[in-house]
Amino acid sequence: MLERILIVCIGNICRSPCAQALMNEALSRDKRNMKIGSAGLAAQVGLPMEPTTRAVLLAHRHRPPLHRACQLERSMLHQADLVLAMEHRHIDSIYRIAPEARGKTFLLGKWQGELEIQDPFRQERTAFEQAYRQIRTAVEAWTVRLGH
Template identity: 50%
Template sequence: MFKKILIICIGNICRSPTAEILLRETLASSDIEVSSAGLAALVENPIEPTARIVLEEHGFVHTAHKASQLTTQAVCGSDLILVMEQGHINSILNIAPQARGKVFLLGKWQNNREISDPYRQGKPAFVHAYALIEEAVHAWAQRLAR
């Protein structure tokens, strides 16, 4: 049973906090803890403004997110680690080889689909990333809620 899920992207201001918020909401009736971090986090920065707007447009009230850097301790303390791109898996395994077997793409159930970083792109890129994240989160939630 998964009790702690960690979601990873690069800066921890766009994709991973969006996925964290969606997965936490989807799993609200469970006791699963969901958090996020970045491989090269913009530490202490809030969620990117366009990502926040897209979340708000989908009915999510912005929480006080502050970007945090991925640590070996966070990797070891997590039961499941979800990432946006294949390269993120390799980066995590370089940091903590013992994580092998618990690191997967968020888009695993969509044929291992990667979710591109919308950072510094226009709002359409954020809307697209949100749609992919939402679909992937629901696929994971169906499997985690069993």
């Protein structure tokens, strides 16, 4: 049974905290006590969620959590039962950090034809909206696959 899900992107201020928030909401509706975390491959530790990501979540009636960017560590990969990344190159980086993460690491967009969710950082709000829609769809698909 899955207890810990880790969601990974680059900076841990746009995509992965958005996915973490949506996954937490989806799983809490089913009263599941899973731990959802997120981290970045090149995080500036301590930065808050990117303001446009936060605004998009609020606009879609989600409650963005308090968030501080966190650097991905090998121990996080060991503890996770499932690791979800935004891009194939993130998976490659994860395997370099922890080769044993093979078999439990997938794209968040796996069920959308191996969709890579592009980084909206430093782009217009439309890029954040697109990332949000892709993340929401991917989280919904994973929630179904996880039996929720």
